[in-house]
Amino acid sequence: MKLTENALCHAFAVSRARIRPILVKLGERGIVTLHPNRGAFVASPTAEEARDVFEARRTIELSVVRQAATRITKNQIKNLRLHVAEEAAAIASGDRREAIRLSGQFHIRLAEVAGNPVFVRFVEELVARSSLIIALFGSRLSAACAEREHGDLLDALGSRDGARAVRLMDHHLEHIGRSLHTDGSDVPAADLRTLLV
Amino acid sequence: MKLTENALCHAFAVSRARIRPILVKLGERGIVTLHPNRGAFVASPTAEEARDVFEARRTIELSVVRQAATRITKNQIKNLRLHVAEEAAAIASGDRREAIRLSGQFHIRLAEVAGNPVFVRFVEELVARSSLIIALFGSRLSAACAEREHGDLLDALGSRDGARAVRLMDHHLEHIGRSLHTDGSDVPAADLRTLLV
DNA sequence: CGCAAAAGAACTGTGCACAATACGTCGTTC
DNA sequence: GAACGACGTATTGTGCACAGTTCTTTTGCG
Numbered sequence: 001m002k003l004t005e006n007a008l009c010h011a012f013a014v015s016r017a018r019i020r021p022i023l024v025k026l027g028e029r030g031i032v033t034l035h036p037n038r039g040a041f042v043a044s045p046t047a048e049e050a051r052d053v054f055e056a057r058r059t060i061e062l063s064v065v066r067q068a069a070t071r072i073t074k075n076q077i078k079n080l081r082l083h084v085a086e087e088a089a090a091i092a093s094g095d096r097r098e099a100i101r102l103s104g105q106f107h108i109r110l111a112e113v114a115g116n117p118v119f120v121r122f123v124e125e126l127v128a129r130s131s132l133i134i135a136l137f138g139s140r141l142s143a144a145c146a147e148r149e150h151g152d153l154l155d156a157l158g159s160r161d162g163a164r165a166v167r168l169m170d171h172h173l174e175h176i177g178r179s180l181h182t183d184g185s186d187v188p189a190a191d192l193r194t195l196l197v
Numbered sequence: 198m199k200l201t202e203n204a205l206c207h208a209f210a211v212s213r214a215r216i217r218p219i220l221v222k223l224g225e226r227g228i229v230t231l232h233p234n235r236g237a238f239v240a241s242p243t244a245e246e247a248r249d250v251f252e253a254r255r256t257i258e259l260s261v262v263r264q265a266a267t268r269i270t271k272n273q274i275k276n277l278r279l280h281v282a283e284e285a286a287a288i289a290s291g292d293r294r295e296a297i298r299l300s301g302q303f304h305i306r307l308a309e310v311a312g313n314p315v316f317v318r319f320v321e322e323l324v325a326r327s328s329l330i331i332a333l334f335g336s337r338l339s340a341a342c343a344e345r346e347h348g349d350l351l352d353a354l355g356s357r358d359g360a361r362a363v364r365l366m367d368h369h370l371e372h373i374g375r376s377l378h379t380d381g382s383d384v385p386a387a388d389l390r391t392l393l394v
Numbered sequence: 395c396g397c398a399a400a401a402g403a404a405c406t407g408t409g410c411a412c413a414a415t416a417c418g419t420c421g422t423t424c
Numbered sequence: 425g426a427a428c429g430a431c432g433t434a435t436t437g438t439g440c441a442c443a444g445t446t447c448t449t450t451t452g453c454g
Binding site for chain 4: 214
């Protein structure tokens, strides 16, 4: 799916000069792919790329959770519980897009708790790519399951049980990964346009 | 240290339009920091940021090495041995910059062997930032030690000893991290200009 | 003499126009 | 009828000029 600069200019009512650096950024983060002299295309990850992303998430986020368990404060846990409640509300009201967004943000918040800005950046990128992957391959189940697993994770973190938190995160990510239809059932690209604009 | 767009235009003999997207990319990778309306500055990592980078490298590259050990081919080992020989040559001839560059590239090659493009991208970024850190805080010992440790790592990978390879990489990264003078002894910025241009 | 405010310089941000490249279409030839 | 080549169109790449902002210097005042 092509992203013409002119189309983006009209969509966001800005000029090309402000679109271009944004496309460069998105390209750098792997959200769009940039072909020289041909323009920007929404990244359409293959099943293998999807696996790679979730494998990377496993490596990084297990480390994040391990770190977070050692330094999370009661206040942070309280805020994260509120966040999970928001997720539940979004799911209850059937707002799929918002549910995916909040679910991703939960993982970013967790990285912030861990306290390493490098991981925050990486998790941000991986979450963005995951959202794309879920939008393409995901079932509507995935988000709902995630919400409950987020709560369980907070329980483990609250009791400073790092090992259990790591185990839960591992299952969580594996769970999301497995719930994807990576058997080649492509979704029409029109869906993506509504998701982006 | 400020990077004026005009100065870069003169240095590389191109116009601002070609410099700007590059600065955006470097900013996205954390090599330079971009302040809105104020321009680009070479990232001057603090000791804490340096620790964060090497902690991230530990997480990611241990995973990389574990994966690489299971799938490295004899041919890849041969090529990597040649690479290590190049490193040794650069060190022997006293070419410090080239030695740092090759040493970093070794880690990127290893990520390529592991076969996950996501990790390749992340390692590329972390290596770039590490080079900056080493240039600022590093002693001239670090590069020389690294070269031998790279060879040992290849021995472990060659015998498919994943556990030992992971252990060696762990020591290697910890070694580099420890060899940095992160006690606040700042190096004059002029050094950096010669390193970049 | 020190400080604050205003004018000036320098630099980045943005829009516009043109050039270069890639893609689709049509015509020609085998 | 099919394949190859040339042309026209659409889109990206790039240079240039101006607008907006920040930093520096200078000047006026306490």
